[in-house]
Amino acid sequence: MNCSTPFRFPGFLSLSLTSALLLVGLAGSGCQTAYYETMEKLGYHKRDLMVSDVKKARDAQQEAKEQFKSALDRFTKTLNIQGGELQEKYEVLNDEYERSEKRAQAVRDRIASVENVSDALFDEWTAELKQYSNAALRQKSQKQLTQTRGQYAQLIKAMKRAEAKMDPVLAKLKDHVLFLKHNLNAQAIASLKSELVTVESNVDSLIKDLNASIQEADSFIASMEKENA
Structure with missing residues:
Protein backbone atom coordinates (compact mmCIF):
# COMPACT_ATOMS: atom_id res chain seq x y z
CA MET A 1 0.00 0.00 0.00
CA ASN A 2 1.19 3.51 -0.72
CA CYS A 3 -0.28 6.94 -0.11
CA SER A 4 -2.56 6.61 -3.15
CA THR A 5 -3.83 3.12 -2.36
CA PRO A 6 -7.40 2.89 -1.01
CA PHE A 7 -7.83 0.43 1.82
CA ARG A 8 -10.64 -1.36 3.58
CA PHE A 9 -11.09 -1.82 7.28
CA PRO A 10 -11.00 -5.40 8.60
CA GLY A 11 -14.37 -7.09 8.89
CA PHE A 12 -13.77 -7.93 12.54
CA LEU A 13 -13.09 -4.31 13.50
CA SER A 14 -15.36 -2.72 16.08
CA LEU A 15 -14.48 0.91 16.84
CA SER A 16 -15.61 3.78 18.97
CA LEU A 17 -16.74 6.87 17.09
CA THR A 18 -13.49 8.69 17.90
CA SER A 19 -11.33 5.79 16.73
CA ALA A 20 -13.40 5.36 13.59
CA LEU A 21 -13.01 9.03 12.68
CA LEU A 22 -9.27 8.81 13.27
CA LEU A 23 -8.94 5.79 10.98
CA VAL A 24 -11.08 7.44 8.33
CA GLY A 25 -8.64 10.33 8.41
CA LEU A 26 -5.69 7.98 8.03
CA ALA A 27 -7.43 6.13 5.25
CA GLY A 28 -8.07 9.39 3.47
CA SER A 29 -4.41 10.31 3.60
CA GLY A 30 -3.42 6.76 2.70
CA CYS A 31 -0.48 6.75 5.12
CA GLN A 32 0.39 3.10 5.65
CA THR A 33 2.68 3.46 8.65
CA ALA A 34 0.29 5.63 10.64
CA TYR A 35 -2.58 3.29 9.80
CA TYR A 36 -0.76 0.18 11.05
CA GLU A 37 0.48 1.97 14.17
CA THR A 38 -3.05 3.06 15.02
CA MET A 39 -4.42 -0.43 14.38
CA GLU A 40 -1.80 -1.93 16.69
CA LYS A 41 -2.75 0.51 19.44
CA LEU A 42 -6.31 -0.75 19.03
CA GLY A 43 -5.08 -4.33 19.39
CA TYR A 44 -5.07 -5.36 15.74
CA HIS A 45 -1.61 -6.38 14.56
CA LYS A 46 -0.43 -6.94 11.00
CA ARG A 47 -0.78 -10.68 11.46
CA ASP A 48 -4.48 -10.23 12.34
CA LEU A 49 -4.98 -7.91 9.38
CA MET A 50 -3.21 -10.33 7.06
CA VAL A 51 -5.42 -13.27 8.07
CA SER A 52 -8.51 -11.06 7.76
CA ASP A 53 -7.50 -9.96 4.25
CA VAL A 54 -6.75 -13.53 3.17
CA LYS A 55 -10.23 -14.56 4.35
CA LYS A 56 -11.79 -11.70 2.37
CA ALA A 57 -9.78 -12.61 -0.72
CA ARG A 58 -10.89 -16.21 -0.39
CA ASP A 59 -14.53 -15.17 -0.06
CA ALA A 60 -14.22 -12.82 -3.05
CA GLN A 61 -12.81 -15.66 -5.14
CA GLN A 62 -15.65 -17.94 -4.06
CA GLU A 63 -18.18 -15.30 -5.11
CA ALA A 64 -16.38 -14.76 -8.41
CA LYS A 65 -16.37 -18.50 -9.06
CA GLU A 66 -20.12 -18.74 -8.53
CA GLN A 67 -20.72 -15.70 -10.74
CA PHE A 68 -18.59 -17.03 -13.61
CA LYS A 69 -20.42 -20.36 -13.37
CA SER A 70 -23.71 -18.45 -13.50
CA ALA A 71 -22.53 -16.45 -16.51
CA LEU A 72 -21.51 -19.60 -18.38
CA ASP A 73 -24.82 -21.28 -17.57
CA ARG A 74 -26.77 -18.23 -18.73
CA PHE A 75 -24.63 -17.96 -21.85
CA THR A 76 -25.30 -21.60 -22.74
CA LYS A 77 -29.04 -21.41 -22.10
CA THR A 78 -29.44 -18.15 -23.98
CA LEU A 79 -27.75 -19.49 -27.09
CA ASN A 80 -29.82 -22.67 -27.01
CA ILE A 81 -33.21 -20.99 -26.55
CA GLN A 82 -35.21 -20.98 -29.75
CA GLY A 83 -37.12 -17.83 -30.55
CA GLY A 84 -37.60 -14.94 -28.18
CA GLU A 85 -36.47 -11.33 -28.39
CA LEU A 86 -32.80 -11.01 -29.26
CA GLN A 87 -32.65 -7.71 -27.38
CA GLU A 88 -33.70 -9.56 -24.23
CA LYS A 89 -30.97 -12.15 -24.80
CA TYR A 90 -28.40 -9.42 -25.14
CA GLU A 91 -29.56 -7.69 -21.96
CA VAL A 92 -29.43 -10.95 -19.99
CA LEU A 93 -25.89 -11.74 -21.11
CA ASN A 94 -24.74 -8.15 -20.59
CA ASP A 95 -26.04 -8.21 -17.01
CA GLU A 96 -24.10 -11.42 -16.38
CA TYR A 97 -20.96 -9.91 -17.85
CA GLU A 98 -21.21 -6.77 -15.72
CA ARG A 99 -21.74 -8.82 -12.55
CA SER A 100 -18.75 -10.98 -13.48
CA GLU A 101 -16.58 -7.91 -14.00
CA LYS A 102 -17.56 -6.55 -10.57
CA ARG A 103 -16.72 -9.88 -8.92
CA ALA A 104 -13.41 -10.00 -10.76
CA GLN A 105 -12.53 -6.48 -9.61
CA ALA A 106 -13.38 -7.43 -6.03
CA VAL A 107 -10.94 -10.35 -6.30
CA ARG A 108 -8.21 -8.05 -7.68
CA ASP A 109 -8.77 -5.55 -4.85
CA ARG A 110 -8.71 -8.22 -2.15
CA ILE A 111 -5.52 -9.80 -3.48
CA ALA A 112 -3.88 -6.35 -3.55
CA SER A 113 -4.88 -5.86 0.11
CA VAL A 114 -3.33 -9.22 1.02
CA GLU A 115 -0.08 -8.23 -0.72
CA ASN A 116 0.03 -4.84 1.02
CA VAL A 117 -0.38 -6.08 4.56
CA SER A 118 1.86 -9.12 3.94
CA ASP A 119 4.71 -6.92 2.70
CA ALA A 120 4.36 -4.74 5.79
CA LEU A 121 4.25 -7.75 8.10
CA PHE A 122 7.33 -9.43 6.62
CA ASP A 123 9.31 -6.17 6.55
CA GLU A 124 8.53 -5.56 10.20
CA TRP A 125 9.30 -9.15 11.18
CA THR A 126 12.65 -9.07 9.36
CA ALA A 127 13.64 -5.77 10.95
CA GLU A 128 12.72 -6.96 14.44
CA LEU A 129 14.93 -10.04 14.17
CA LYS A 130 17.89 -7.71 14.77
CA GLN A 131 16.44 -6.70 18.13
CA TYR A 132 16.87 -10.13 19.72
CA SER A 133 19.60 -10.51 22.33
CA ASN A 134 18.91 -14.25 22.61
CA ALA A 135 20.39 -16.03 19.58
CA ALA A 136 18.28 -19.17 20.06
CA LEU A 137 15.02 -17.22 20.10
CA ARG A 138 16.13 -15.19 17.10
CA GLN A 139 16.90 -18.38 15.18
CA TYR A 152 2.41 -17.20 1.80
CA ALA A 153 4.35 -17.66 -1.45
CA GLN A 154 2.21 -20.69 -2.30
CA LEU A 155 -0.95 -18.79 -1.42
CA ILE A 156 -0.23 -15.66 -3.44
CA LYS A 157 0.96 -17.74 -6.41
CA ALA A 158 -2.37 -19.59 -6.45
CA MET A 159 -4.30 -16.33 -6.08
CA LYS A 160 -2.35 -14.65 -8.88
CA ARG A 161 -2.79 -17.66 -11.16
CA ALA A 162 -6.55 -17.54 -10.67
CA GLU A 163 -6.56 -13.75 -11.05
CA ALA A 164 -4.72 -14.03 -14.37
CA LYS A 165 -7.38 -16.39 -15.71
CA MET A 166 -10.19 -13.90 -15.12
CA ASP A 167 -9.29 -11.34 -17.79
CA PRO A 168 -9.27 -13.79 -20.74
CA VAL A 169 -12.66 -15.16 -19.65
CA LEU A 170 -14.07 -11.65 -19.24
CA ALA A 171 -12.67 -10.69 -22.65
CA LYS A 172 -14.45 -13.64 -24.28
CA LEU A 173 -17.71 -12.82 -22.55
CA LYS A 174 -17.37 -9.16 -23.52
CA ASP A 175 -16.71 -10.09 -27.17
CA HIS A 176 -19.88 -12.13 -27.33
CA VAL A 177 -21.96 -9.49 -25.57
CA LEU A 178 -20.73 -6.84 -28.00
CA PHE A 179 -21.34 -9.13 -30.95
CA LEU A 180 -24.93 -9.61 -29.87
CA LYS A 181 -25.33 -5.90 -29.30
CA HIS A 182 -24.05 -5.05 -32.78
CA ASN A 183 -25.69 -7.95 -34.57
CA LEU A 184 -29.08 -8.50 -33.04
CA ASN A 185 -30.22 -11.15 -35.46
CA ALA A 186 -30.67 -14.91 -35.61
CA GLN A 187 -27.46 -15.40 -37.60
CA ALA A 188 -25.46 -13.80 -34.80
CA ILE A 189 -26.87 -16.24 -32.26
CA ALA A 190 -26.18 -19.19 -34.52
CA SER A 191 -22.58 -18.15 -35.16
CA LEU A 192 -21.88 -17.71 -31.45
CA LYS A 193 -22.76 -21.32 -30.72
CA SER A 194 -19.49 -22.39 -32.29
CA GLU A 195 -17.68 -20.34 -29.64
CA LEU A 196 -19.44 -22.03 -26.75
CA VAL A 197 -16.83 -24.79 -26.42
CA THR A 198 -14.05 -22.20 -26.03
CA VAL A 199 -15.98 -20.21 -23.46
CA GLU A 200 -16.77 -23.37 -21.48
CA SER A 201 -13.11 -24.41 -21.53
CA ASN A 202 -11.94 -20.99 -20.35
CA VAL A 203 -14.46 -20.84 -17.50
CA ASP A 204 -13.71 -24.42 -16.43
CA SER A 205 -10.01 -23.59 -16.29
CA LEU A 206 -10.69 -20.42 -14.30
CA ILE A 207 -12.92 -22.25 -11.81
CA LYS A 208 -10.24 -24.93 -11.35
CA ASP A 209 -7.65 -22.29 -10.49
CA LEU A 210 -10.06 -20.41 -8.23
CA ASN A 211 -10.77 -23.64 -6.33
CA ALA A 212 -7.04 -24.28 -5.94
CA SER A 213 -6.50 -20.73 -4.70
CA ILE A 214 -9.40 -21.01 -2.23
CA GLN A 215 -7.91 -24.25 -0.87
CA GLU A 216 -4.52 -22.58 -0.45
CA ALA A 217 -6.20 -19.72 1.41
CA ASP A 218 -8.02 -22.13 3.74
CA SER A 219 -4.76 -23.94 4.46
CA PHE A 220 -2.89 -20.69 5.11
CA ILE A 221 -5.62 -19.35 7.42
CA ALA A 222 -5.71 -22.62 9.38
CA SER A 223 -1.93 -22.57 9.77
CA MET A 224 -1.84 -18.95 10.94
CA GLU A 225 -4.71 -19.43 13.39
CA LYS A 226 -3.13 -22.63 14.75
CA GLU A 227 0.14 -20.81 15.43
CA ASN A 228 -1.79 -17.99 17.09
CA ALA A 229 -3.83 -20.31 19.30
Missing part, protein backbone atom coordinates in the same frame (compact mmCIF):
# COMPACT_ATOMS: atom_id res chain seq x y z
CA LYS A 140 13.50 -19.83 16.11
CA SER A 141 11.74 -16.66 14.96
CA GLN A 142 13.74 -16.65 11.73
CA LYS A 143 12.63 -20.23 11.10
CA GLN A 144 8.98 -19.24 11.68
CA LEU A 145 9.39 -16.30 9.32
CA THR A 146 10.87 -18.51 6.60
CA GLN A 147 8.07 -21.06 7.02
CA THR A 148 5.35 -18.40 6.95
CA ARG A 149 6.88 -16.76 3.89
CA GLY A 150 6.92 -20.13 2.14
CA GLN A 151 3.25 -20.72 2.93
Whole structure:
Protein backbone atom coordinates (compact mmCIF):
# COMPACT_ATOMS: atom_id res chain seq x y z
CA MET A 1 0.00 0.00 0.00
CA ASN A 2 1.19 3.51 -0.72
CA CYS A 3 -0.28 6.94 -0.11
CA SER A 4 -2.56 6.61 -3.15
CA THR A 5 -3.83 3.12 -2.36
CA PRO A 6 -7.40 2.89 -1.01
CA PHE A 7 -7.83 0.43 1.82
CA ARG A 8 -10.64 -1.36 3.58
CA PHE A 9 -11.09 -1.82 7.28
CA PRO A 10 -11.00 -5.40 8.60
CA GLY A 11 -14.37 -7.09 8.89
CA PHE A 12 -13.77 -7.93 12.54
CA LEU A 13 -13.09 -4.31 13.50
CA SER A 14 -15.36 -2.72 16.08
CA LEU A 15 -14.48 0.91 16.84
CA SER A 16 -15.61 3.78 18.97
CA LEU A 17 -16.74 6.87 17.09
CA THR A 18 -13.49 8.69 17.90
CA SER A 19 -11.33 5.79 16.73
CA ALA A 20 -13.40 5.36 13.59
CA LEU A 21 -13.01 9.03 12.68
CA LEU A 22 -9.27 8.81 13.27
CA LEU A 23 -8.94 5.79 10.98
CA VAL A 24 -11.08 7.44 8.33
CA GLY A 25 -8.64 10.33 8.41
CA LEU A 26 -5.69 7.98 8.03
CA ALA A 27 -7.43 6.13 5.25
CA GLY A 28 -8.07 9.39 3.47
CA SER A 29 -4.41 10.31 3.60
CA GLY A 30 -3.42 6.76 2.70
CA CYS A 31 -0.48 6.75 5.12
CA GLN A 32 0.39 3.10 5.65
CA THR A 33 2.68 3.46 8.65
CA ALA A 34 0.29 5.63 10.64
CA TYR A 35 -2.58 3.29 9.80
CA TYR A 36 -0.76 0.18 11.05
CA GLU A 37 0.48 1.97 14.17
CA THR A 38 -3.05 3.06 15.02
CA MET A 39 -4.42 -0.43 14.38
CA GLU A 40 -1.80 -1.93 16.69
CA LYS A 41 -2.75 0.51 19.44
CA LEU A 42 -6.31 -0.75 19.03
CA GLY A 43 -5.08 -4.33 19.39
CA TYR A 44 -5.07 -5.36 15.74
CA HIS A 45 -1.61 -6.38 14.56
CA LYS A 46 -0.43 -6.94 11.00
CA ARG A 47 -0.78 -10.68 11.46
CA ASP A 48 -4.48 -10.23 12.34
CA LEU A 49 -4.98 -7.91 9.38
CA MET A 50 -3.21 -10.33 7.06
CA VAL A 51 -5.42 -13.27 8.07
CA SER A 52 -8.51 -11.06 7.76
CA ASP A 53 -7.50 -9.96 4.25
CA VAL A 54 -6.75 -13.53 3.17
CA LYS A 55 -10.23 -14.56 4.35
CA LYS A 56 -11.79 -11.70 2.37
CA ALA A 57 -9.78 -12.61 -0.72
CA ARG A 58 -10.89 -16.21 -0.39
CA ASP A 59 -14.53 -15.17 -0.06
CA ALA A 60 -14.22 -12.82 -3.05
CA GLN A 61 -12.81 -15.66 -5.14
CA GLN A 62 -15.65 -17.94 -4.06
CA GLU A 63 -18.18 -15.30 -5.11
CA ALA A 64 -16.38 -14.76 -8.41
CA LYS A 65 -16.37 -18.50 -9.06
CA GLU A 66 -20.12 -18.74 -8.53
CA GLN A 67 -20.72 -15.70 -10.74
CA PHE A 68 -18.59 -17.03 -13.61
CA LYS A 69 -20.42 -20.36 -13.37
CA SER A 70 -23.71 -18.45 -13.50
CA ALA A 71 -22.53 -16.45 -16.51
CA LEU A 72 -21.51 -19.60 -18.38
CA ASP A 73 -24.82 -21.28 -17.57
CA ARG A 74 -26.77 -18.23 -18.73
CA PHE A 75 -24.63 -17.96 -21.85
CA THR A 76 -25.30 -21.60 -22.74
CA LYS A 77 -29.04 -21.41 -22.10
CA THR A 78 -29.44 -18.15 -23.98
CA LEU A 79 -27.75 -19.49 -27.09
CA ASN A 80 -29.82 -22.67 -27.01
CA ILE A 81 -33.21 -20.99 -26.55
CA GLN A 82 -35.21 -20.98 -29.75
CA GLY A 83 -37.12 -17.83 -30.55
CA GLY A 84 -37.60 -14.94 -28.18
CA GLU A 85 -36.47 -11.33 -28.39
CA LEU A 86 -32.80 -11.01 -29.26
CA GLN A 87 -32.65 -7.71 -27.38
CA GLU A 88 -33.70 -9.56 -24.23
CA LYS A 89 -30.97 -12.15 -24.80
CA TYR A 90 -28.40 -9.42 -25.14
CA GLU A 91 -29.56 -7.69 -21.96
CA VAL A 92 -29.43 -10.95 -19.99
CA LEU A 93 -25.89 -11.74 -21.11
CA ASN A 94 -24.74 -8.15 -20.59
CA ASP A 95 -26.04 -8.21 -17.01
CA GLU A 96 -24.10 -11.42 -16.38
CA TYR A 97 -20.96 -9.91 -17.85
CA GLU A 98 -21.21 -6.77 -15.72
CA ARG A 99 -21.74 -8.82 -12.55
CA SER A 100 -18.75 -10.98 -13.48
CA GLU A 101 -16.58 -7.91 -14.00
CA LYS A 102 -17.56 -6.55 -10.57
CA ARG A 103 -16.72 -9.88 -8.92
CA ALA A 104 -13.41 -10.00 -10.76
CA GLN A 105 -12.53 -6.48 -9.61
CA ALA A 106 -13.38 -7.43 -6.03
CA VAL A 107 -10.94 -10.35 -6.30
CA ARG A 108 -8.21 -8.05 -7.68
CA ASP A 109 -8.77 -5.55 -4.85
CA ARG A 110 -8.71 -8.22 -2.15
CA ILE A 111 -5.52 -9.80 -3.48
CA ALA A 112 -3.88 -6.35 -3.55
CA SER A 113 -4.88 -5.86 0.11
CA VAL A 114 -3.33 -9.22 1.02
CA GLU A 115 -0.08 -8.23 -0.72
CA ASN A 116 0.03 -4.84 1.02
CA VAL A 117 -0.38 -6.08 4.56
CA SER A 118 1.86 -9.12 3.94
CA ASP A 119 4.71 -6.92 2.70
CA ALA A 120 4.36 -4.74 5.79
CA LEU A 121 4.25 -7.75 8.10
CA PHE A 122 7.33 -9.43 6.62
CA ASP A 123 9.31 -6.17 6.55
CA GLU A 124 8.53 -5.56 10.20
CA TRP A 125 9.30 -9.15 11.18
CA THR A 126 12.65 -9.07 9.36
CA ALA A 127 13.64 -5.77 10.95
CA GLU A 128 12.72 -6.96 14.44
CA LEU A 129 14.93 -10.04 14.17
CA LYS A 130 17.89 -7.71 14.77
CA GLN A 131 16.44 -6.70 18.13
CA TYR A 132 16.87 -10.13 19.72
CA SER A 133 19.60 -10.51 22.33
CA ASN A 134 18.91 -14.25 22.61
CA ALA A 135 20.39 -16.03 19.58
CA ALA A 136 18.28 -19.17 20.06
CA LEU A 137 15.02 -17.22 20.10
CA ARG A 138 16.13 -15.19 17.10
CA GLN A 139 16.90 -18.38 15.18
CA LYS A 140 13.50 -19.83 16.11
CA SER A 141 11.74 -16.66 14.96
CA GLN A 142 13.74 -16.65 11.73
CA LYS A 143 12.63 -20.23 11.10
CA GLN A 144 8.98 -19.24 11.68
CA LEU A 145 9.39 -16.30 9.32
CA THR A 146 10.87 -18.51 6.60
CA GLN A 147 8.07 -21.06 7.02
CA THR A 148 5.35 -18.40 6.95
CA ARG A 149 6.88 -16.76 3.89
CA GLY A 150 6.92 -20.13 2.14
CA GLN A 151 3.25 -20.72 2.93
CA TYR A 152 2.41 -17.20 1.80
CA ALA A 153 4.35 -17.66 -1.45
CA GLN A 154 2.21 -20.69 -2.30
CA LEU A 155 -0.95 -18.79 -1.42
CA ILE A 156 -0.23 -15.66 -3.44
CA LYS A 157 0.96 -17.74 -6.41
CA ALA A 158 -2.37 -19.59 -6.45
CA MET A 159 -4.30 -16.33 -6.08
CA LYS A 160 -2.35 -14.65 -8.88
CA ARG A 161 -2.79 -17.66 -11.16
CA ALA A 162 -6.55 -17.54 -10.67
CA GLU A 163 -6.56 -13.75 -11.05
CA ALA A 164 -4.72 -14.03 -14.37
CA LYS A 165 -7.38 -16.39 -15.71
CA MET A 166 -10.19 -13.90 -15.12
CA ASP A 167 -9.29 -11.34 -17.79
CA PRO A 168 -9.27 -13.79 -20.74
CA VAL A 169 -12.66 -15.16 -19.65
CA LEU A 170 -14.07 -11.65 -19.24
CA ALA A 171 -12.67 -10.69 -22.65
CA LYS A 172 -14.45 -13.64 -24.28
CA LEU A 173 -17.71 -12.82 -22.55
CA LYS A 174 -17.37 -9.16 -23.52
CA ASP A 175 -16.71 -10.09 -27.17
CA HIS A 176 -19.88 -12.13 -27.33
CA VAL A 177 -21.96 -9.49 -25.57
CA LEU A 178 -20.73 -6.84 -28.00
CA PHE A 179 -21.34 -9.13 -30.95
CA LEU A 180 -24.93 -9.61 -29.87
CA LYS A 181 -25.33 -5.90 -29.30
CA HIS A 182 -24.05 -5.05 -32.78
CA ASN A 183 -25.69 -7.95 -34.57
CA LEU A 184 -29.08 -8.50 -33.04
CA ASN A 185 -30.22 -11.15 -35.46
CA ALA A 186 -30.67 -14.91 -35.61
CA GLN A 187 -27.46 -15.40 -37.60
CA ALA A 188 -25.46 -13.80 -34.80
CA ILE A 189 -26.87 -16.24 -32.26
CA ALA A 190 -26.18 -19.19 -34.52
CA SER A 191 -22.58 -18.15 -35.16
CA LEU A 192 -21.88 -17.71 -31.45
CA LYS A 193 -22.76 -21.32 -30.72
CA SER A 194 -19.49 -22.39 -32.29
CA GLU A 195 -17.68 -20.34 -29.64
CA LEU A 196 -19.44 -22.03 -26.75
CA VAL A 197 -16.83 -24.79 -26.42
CA THR A 198 -14.05 -22.20 -26.03
CA VAL A 199 -15.98 -20.21 -23.46
CA GLU A 200 -16.77 -23.37 -21.48
CA SER A 201 -13.11 -24.41 -21.53
CA ASN A 202 -11.94 -20.99 -20.35
CA VAL A 203 -14.46 -20.84 -17.50
CA ASP A 204 -13.71 -24.42 -16.43
CA SER A 205 -10.01 -23.59 -16.29
CA LEU A 206 -10.69 -20.42 -14.30
CA ILE A 207 -12.92 -22.25 -11.81
CA LYS A 208 -10.24 -24.93 -11.35
CA ASP A 209 -7.65 -22.29 -10.49
CA LEU A 210 -10.06 -20.41 -8.23
CA ASN A 211 -10.77 -23.64 -6.33
CA ALA A 212 -7.04 -24.28 -5.94
CA SER A 213 -6.50 -20.73 -4.70
CA ILE A 214 -9.40 -21.01 -2.23
CA GLN A 215 -7.91 -24.25 -0.87
CA GLU A 216 -4.52 -22.58 -0.45
CA ALA A 217 -6.20 -19.72 1.41
CA ASP A 218 -8.02 -22.13 3.74
CA SER A 219 -4.76 -23.94 4.46
CA PHE A 220 -2.89 -20.69 5.11
CA ILE A 221 -5.62 -19.35 7.42
CA ALA A 222 -5.71 -22.62 9.38
CA SER A 223 -1.93 -22.57 9.77
CA MET A 224 -1.84 -18.95 10.94
CA GLU A 225 -4.71 -19.43 13.39
CA LYS A 226 -3.13 -22.63 14.75
CA GLU A 227 0.14 -20.81 15.43
CA ASN A 228 -1.79 -17.99 17.09
CA ALA A 229 -3.83 -20.31 19.30
